[in-house]
Amino acid sequence: MLERMFDPNSVAVIGASRKEGKVGRAVLENLMQNSELTIVPINPGADEILGLPCYPSIMDVPDDKKVDLAVIVVPAKFVPQAIDECGQAGVGNVIVISAGFKEAGVEGARLERECISLCEQYGIDMIGPNCLGIIDTASGLNASFAANMAYEGNIAMMSQSGAICTVTLDWAERIGVGFSKFISLGNKATLSENDFLKMFEEDDTTAVIAAYLEGVKDGPEFIKIAQRVSRSKPIIIVKSGRTSVGSRAVSSHTGTLAGSDAAYNAGFKQAGVIRADSLEEMLDHSRAFSVCPLPEGRNIAIVTNAGGLGILTADACYNAGLSIASFEESTVERLREKLPPAANFYDPVDVLGDAGADLYAHALDAVLDDINVNGIIVLVSPQSMTDVPGIAETVAKKIQQSKKPILCNFAGGSRIAAGEDVLNSYGIPNYSSSERAVASMNALCNYFTIKKRKQEEPEKLNCDVKAARSFIDTASEGKRRTHGLESLDILKAYDIPVVDSRIAKTLPEAIKAADDMGYPVVMKILSPDISHKTDVGGIRLNLKHADDIERAYNSMMSDVRHYMPDATVTGVQLQKMVSGGKEVIIGMDRDPQFGPLLMFGLGGTYVEFLKDVSFAVAPISASEARHMVSSIKTYPLIAGVRGEASSDIDSIIQTLLKVSQLVTDFPEILEFEINPLMVMPEGQGCVAMDIRFTLDS
Amino acid sequence: MLERMFDPNSVAVIGASRKEGKVGRAVLENLMQNSELTIVPINPGADEILGLPCYPSIMDVPDDKKVDLAVIVVPAKFVPQAIDECGQAGVGNVIVISAGFKEAGVEGARLERECISLCEQYGIDMIGPNCLGIIDTASGLNASFAANMAYEGNIAMMSQSGAICTVTLDWAERIGVGFSKFISLGNKATLSENDFLKMFEEDDTTAVIAAYLEGVKDGPEFIKIAQRVSRSKPIIIVKSGRTSVGSRAVSSHTGTLAGSDAAYNAGFKQAGVIRADSLEEMLDHSRAFSVCPLPEGRNIAIVTNAGGLGILTADACYNAGLSIASFEESTVERLREKLPPAANFYDPVDVLGDAGADLYAHALDAVLDDINVNGIIVLVSPQSMTDVPGIAETVAKKIQQSKKPILCNFAGGSRIAAGEDVLNSYGIPNYSSSERAVASMNALCNYFTIKKRKQEEPEKLNCDVKAARSFIDTASEGKRRTHGLESLDILKAYDIPVVDSRIAKTLPEAIKAADDMGYPVVMKILSPDISHKTDVGGIRLNLKHADDIERAYNSMMSDVRHYMPDATVTGVQLQKMVSGGKEVIIGMDRDPQFGPLLMFGLGGTYVEFLKDVSFAVAPISASEARHMVSSIKTYPLIAGVRGEASSDIDSIIQTLLKVSQLVTDFPEILEFEINPLMVMPEGQGCVAMDIRFTLDS
Known part of the structure; x- marks a missing residue:
């Protein structure tokens, strides 16, 4: 069904409009870019819009226009009715662009729940509400009100923020980056990142998965799916609301309950997700994955016409945990053959300021052939003799043929622009700084490790679940929710060794317990009211005989009564002293x-x-x-x-x-x-x- | 004299050439951009070059053309002679562009030393060798072979890499960033960053000092000067060769002996230098300082038309140690007056996707007036209704009038370009990501602290230098360079309390010493050959009486003989046991x-x-x-x-x-x-x- 969402024959726009500046018109116009699509405007107040016959309701659309997808742009309060009518008309996919739902408060949240039930009732797949829409460049669908259409490409992008969709599309248009699918997730009322990860996994036009998320809808499910998908395609995610400050902003923005950042870091890592630190980095990485083969190791060669840039790049490699390559002697000889004597023949290779495209080509060939090189960073500064577009042409061709990743930083402005144009015409990214190129090279290297990692399921251990269950049931009976030392034995049910220990309610019991266990022992106070035992004198170490027990017991009781006169003390716990650990x-x-x-x-x-x-x-x-x-x-x-x-x-x-x-x-x-x-x-x-x-x- | 270097009446080019593509021609052409300058080509093989009368040697130049500055571009081996002739002709300033000196090996280093002596002999100020030259936009001097001339501006830039000069000038040309002075430092044979820091301090056209350095020439002097200069002008430095890998590249590049990065971090911090992590960051920060007043605190307001970008920016602020502002209730009310009800009236302020320039203006005015706001980040995403250039115009005007720093991130590509053009026309930077804007805002905040810090000289303590001197002289007499426990008393000369301790050469001496001091004591082996005493059983703790001393002494001697049979043992040291620290x-x-x-x-x-x-x-x-x-x-x-x-x-x-x-x-x-x-x-x-x-x- 989800395929029809992205490759429909017929699309209805509920709330279509002819008015300039209206979302209902923008969506219609975007859809009309595809002349093969049947487009059905729905608006009770018009007979036709932009030359298309218009219907008062989705239920009035004739059978020969069988609608696969309805894009809903009517005000929030009318959306449930629109979905209901879609259900009745047998429309299986809806995109709710309208805002005013969960993100807008209590009434909006109620409306959203109503939409969810209707979708469940009719078996409708819904994207949104509160989104920009979707784009599929393979099918030529633009069911969004975005101002820019995406170019074709192999990056699938999804975003929980419509504005970030807009920013990304605008950025991509300027430098010619293409996408396979582009999805504005909105409030994720039904369909979420998990559904689209599965779709992208199967989608032949997608090689790279990128996402902006403010939270995941179902963490464990996300890990399960992403773990599988990341074995075949890289998943790059920028997750906002990392910090307490940021998190506060999230909740006022989309109502998503943001998980703690430690959990996201851990979950993403286990899922094989590459976490980007910023939108810029997500885009940088996506472009690198979109054009580059994976490096089979972390040894990087740098080819530069500027020594200073080479050093800065070597610094950045080192900081990222990448190594500067040690060349074979034959590589050094080969470099020496054509480069001028003052050049540097070791990594970073300095072809010198007056190098032309031929020297860059020679240096690149030499380091590409070196088995100690896994990836290459090319740096070009616009010196007086530098043929920037010529070098760009050469580098672009090498990149297209190379089985090793090559990323470049043509550094500068005015005179670099011509080189950027050449690179862009080949679909090849130019990183605006070598640090950014290095960061993306590092992402490529990390993904090589993620991709080849062994598949390993959590082992199901043979534990005494029943014993633990009865322990927990007993513990649950009391009023207390927090349990301590006295419940240590729950660990035994899961075969975790616990220190030999006895509970004693009186001094004689304590002495007997210690005699039974053997000395030396530790004595700890037992009280549901005391959580920091040390603070009230509730721990005594290294008790070596019965006398010690007596002295310790009496002084402990007196200390505890002094510090916490109201605490209920149920006795003491005696533990075998453990040392050497x-x-x-x-x-x-x-x-x-x-x-x-x-x-x-x-x-x-x-x-x-x-x-x-x-x-x-x-x-x-x-x-x-x-x-x-x-x-x-x-x-x-x-x-x-x-x-x-x-x-x-x-x-x-x-x-x-x-x-x-x-x-x-x-x-x-x-x-x-x-x-x-x-x-x-x-x-x-x-x-x-x-x-x-x-x-x- | 240095002023004449940057504002000469008459400049000679030694090695001037009419040949296209020659450095000697590029320099001449660049100088000729200033029609008021007297330019004197020197070349024994020509009578005139580019219409200027040419002389065989600097010594042949007539008195009425009195040369203030000679730019030398002849091959390295002829440079000493050229400097010698400059000296004889009374030229006080030279720039040696030619390469082939210290960076090229032993012979080059010898030539460089020769140049240095000649400069000392004649009292000549020299920039270089191995540099691109200098630019002074106030005097209109371009004594370099750079392909781009700098625009006028208030940033003074110096760089130890000529290629990084080129990159920076090219970048600046594209987006219209201006410089007061631009200096390629080259090998820093005589004049170095320290001299130019002093010059920039005095230079009225300079408000911001930026530098790319691979090392400093004289660390203590650098700290002294920068500490003073940083009180009046921000100093932003990117220092390469941070890492061992990078450092290796430095030494093969310019022969600079790179100091350890810990020393640079410490020295820069003490000097009040703002250390940039990359060239991009140095340029970002410089632009922020070049246009912004300083924030008087670390509370930042964010104004955005995209919730997602606002969250990412709040995250970035938090990570940088900046706070999201808590507005006065009156500010919230004022925002509420004009912004739509779905907007966010708290920081980050979300003016919503359809906001025009008027709403941005209103929001900016409101947060600028709030006493809890020290700086502002403006975010603009190109949504369907967004008037990008209109908003840019409004924001640019606010920035020009504001007494608080405002940095912006117009995020996107195609549709953002028009906004960038507007900002650039006002000389205002657009940061390509909010993270970069936040990083520069943080630099502004940090500099506010640096600028207002109290001046404090290291106190001269009253120590017994003589006693320490005699201690060290005695220690120096032996063959050993490394001294240990037996020299503990040197600390007493500097009034540092040392543990009560005695040296004993025999067991009876040890027992007597311990008896004198009082128990418990610690016994340590004394041997010039043993540096890790614990590893050979050379430390015994908590010795409580004479018997303990005897047992410990005997077993220590036996252990030490066992582990290090060849070690010379001179005795033991007994120290009073110290506990509780x-x-x-x-x-x-x-x-x-x-x-x-x-x-x-x-x-x-x-x-x-x-x-x-x-x-x-x-x-x-x-x-x-x-x-x-x-x-x-x-x-x-x-x-x-x-x-x-x-x-x-x-x-x-x-x-x-x-x-x-x-x-x-x-x-x-x-x-x-x-x-x-x-x-x-x-x-x-x-x-x-x-x-x-x-x-x-």
């Missing part, structure tokens, strides 16, 4: 968009200030868990430094996977934290020392 | 460009991996020392967190100042480190526990 934290926060967001980090105060933690959306695979552990900056401290033994990293990974499954199995767990998980040296496992989780009420 | 490190590394580069950081393994340290070039002032301490990320750990007492930060600052003075007083100290400096709780001072320094041989 490193403290780490495994946590989970349920994100509104993506669901369970796992966190990993080292324990201790440093980490708190340095925010050295990693995130992933559960359920995770083993390699995602391994990546979580290895991607924190303090990883060397667990992996072993200065001859220190490595910690048992495999046991951390296993624990992450078990927590991942636990929080996936039990959506009622809103927050969860093992803190600390004590990790012993390699081969000696880990053990959970304390826990804290919150259940949905 | 936090370990920090104060270090110094002598940078080739900037000299003594101080480092500060917390002790411990975390910091090593997280590289959480700060730098400053000595000598430092008290507020620079304070900034060093407070700018590390783990600062909260010293300042006191979670009810912990603050460490004695003043004592750290004092120690930093004393080390700063020590390494300034003794240039023969190449490396220096107090590690650890044990900092006690507030009011209880700090104490140096160990030291390590290397002396020049």
Whole structure:
């Protein structure tokens, strides 16, 4: 059905108008650019519009004009009726351009829900409301009120902002960038990015997927789909509302509930999405993907006629994590053959200021043939002898033939313009700075890794779900939503080792428990009212015999009564003292968009200030868990430094996977934290020392 | 004299040529653009060139043509002779355009040194060699072979790369950016950035100073001059060779010995320089400074006709550390008066897609009048109703009248071009992305802070230089260049508290020393061959009585013999055990460009991996020392967190100042480190526990 949306035989415009400046006229005119299309204006007040016979309602359209798609531009309050009539008339696709829905307040939100129910009732696919429309260059459809039509191309673009569609189309028109499909998503009442990702995956005219999003509609589904699609086509997304300030603006703008940026970063990463930092970067990357083969490594050659630009570009490569290539000796010899003696024959290759197109061609051929070069950045400055268009012509031809990516920065203004024109005529981007070219080269390199990554499903672990269920049901019965140390044993159901511990309600019980377990032990206060035990003197370490227990018990009770006289104390917990390990934290926060967001980090105060933690959306695979552990900056401290033994990293990974499954199995767990998980040296496992989780009420 | 360089009455071109494509002709033609200038071609093979009488040598020029400036374009090997003749003829200024000097190898370097001596001998000011020349738009001088002449403007630009001059001039020509002076620095054999900073400071036509540098010639002098100049005019520098990869390219390019990037970051910061990350950013910032008043705070209002762009811009502001403004209620009311009800009246202000110039004007007036707004970003997307040039006209006029900075991003391509033309005609920049506009707004905000900062000289402390001198002289006598624990007492000369410690050569001496000092003590091995004491069992902590000393001494000697049988052991050092403090490190590394580069950081393994340290070039002032301490990320750990007492930060600052003075007083100290400096709780001072320094041989 969605194909008919983009390649209809007959399109109705509900709210068509002949009045200049009206959206109902702009849409009609855009549609009329395609002479093969049957176009049906709907307007009760006219017999014909722009020479087309007009009907009072979609239901009056004769059968031989069977409408595949209706574009609705009437005021919001009339839209539900229009959709209802579409349903009755058997129209399967609608685009609601009209604004005044969820983004406009309570009444708008009610109207939007009404539209959604009608679409469900009739099985209608709807884009919008509150959008600019769609363009399909292959079918020649322009069902939008955009002022610019898109050129044909292989980039599919979707945007949650109509204005950003406008900006992008205007930008593309100026420099000749083409699109396969162009979709203004609007409020995403029914169809969303997830549906279009699937469509783009199947679409032969699309090679690159670009999007501006303010949020995703269904995070887990998005990850699942994008993970698959990103194996065949690059997905480049600029996601706004990254920050708390930005997020506030989002909610006043489209009413989207923006997920936390950590969740987006994690979710996009797992999905294989290339996240662009700005609209400009999204467009830059899209163009690079649209014309370039993928680099098979991160070694970049720079060819320049200006040493200074070469250095700046080498700096940018280094900052992006790209390497400057080390050439084969034969490449250096080949460069030496034709370049002047003062040239630089090593990377960055400096062909010198008076180089013509022939020297650029020679240098490019030489570095392209070098097996140590995976991609090339060409820099051209307009020096007095420089034949800018000639060099552009040569470079453009090399780019078209090359099996390695070549990006260029013709740097300057007036005299560079002629070169840009030549490049544009070949459909080849000129980056306005070498830093931008390097950023897009880096995106190409990153995508090569994404594309070739192994497919790996989260493993389904064999856990005692029933035991955990009964634990959680019991915990849910009380009034408290947050549970701590006393619930440590829930971890046992998921086979996570917990420290040997006993609960004691009285001093004699405590002494007996410690005697049973063996010394030394740690004593912790048990109270539903106390969350920061240290602050009230509620933890005593290294108790070595019964006397220590007695002294510690009495002074702890007195301290706690002093600091929190109103706290209900249910007793103490005695734990076997664990030493020789490193403290780490495994946590989970349920994100509104993506669901369970796992966190990993080292324990201790440093980490708190340095925010050295990693995130992933559960359920995770083993390699995602391994990546979580290895991607924190303090990883060397667990992996072993200065001859220190490595910690048992495999046991951390296993624990992450078990927590991942636990929080996936039990959506009622809103927050969860093992803190600390004590990790012993390699081969000696880990053990959970304390826990804290919150259940949905 | 330097003024004559830029405003000469008579200019000679040594190596003038009539041949098309020759530099000697290009320079002549550029000079001839100024009809008031006396131009004297020098070429032994011609009587006249381009209608000007030509002389075989500068010495043959008649007295009435008294040459103020000679531009030399003859091959490198003839340049010394040409300078010699200039000297004899009394020419005070030369620009050597010719290449083939230091950048070309050993023979070139010799030629360059010859030129330098000749300039010194005759008192000649020289720009270059290996440069493009200079332009002065006020005097109308174009003494370069650049293909583009600069427009008049208030930006002074200097560049160590001739090609980057070319790129910048070409860029400026396209969009109409003007310059006061334009200088290609070349190899900086005599005149360097320091000389021109002083000149720009005095130059009334210059309001903004921009530079591309690959290194500075004299770091300490640069800091001194730039610190003063940056109080009156912004200095924006892009410094290449930031990274090791980039640095390698620098040395093959101009032979400049590039300083470490940490030193450049520290030096630029102390000097009040705004460091741009790319050429594009340097140009962006320069344009912003060239037209904008300074913002008096960091609260930014955004005015947009596209919600999505507004959010992206708010994100960019947040990331840059700028705030989105909170408007006065009266501003919101005023916006509400004229904007449509669906508009957003809070920051970012959304005037909606169909807004005309009048609504933009109204919104701009309202937010400009709000006392909570320090700067404004205007965003314009080309929607179907948008009058792009009309809005540009309105915005340009507001910018010209405004006392607050306004930067704009007209976003798009084809339909935006007309708006860009209007802005350019007013000399107002259009940023191609809102992120770039935000980055330049941030630079304006940062410069406001730089400009108003208090002037503070490094305090001269009262130290016992003589005692330190004799200590260092004694240390220099031996063969060793690196000195450790045994030299701890050098710190006493600079009034830095050191831990109470004694040296003992035998076990009985060790026991006596410990008894004298009082227990507990720490014992450390003393050996010129052992630098990592822990690795060989060379440290024992918490020795509580004579028995402990005996056991520790014997086992340490046996361990050390085991690990390093060949090490010369001179004895042990006994130190009073210090507890209850936090370990920090104060270090110094002598940078080739900037000299003594101080480092500060917390002790411990975390910091090593997280590289959480700060730098400053000595000598430092008290507020620079304070900034060093407070700018590390783990600062909260010293300042006191979670009810912990603050460490004695003043004592750290004092120690930093004393080390700063020590390494300034003794240039023969190449490396220096107090590690650890044990900092006690507030009011209880700090104490140096160990030291390590290397002396020049």
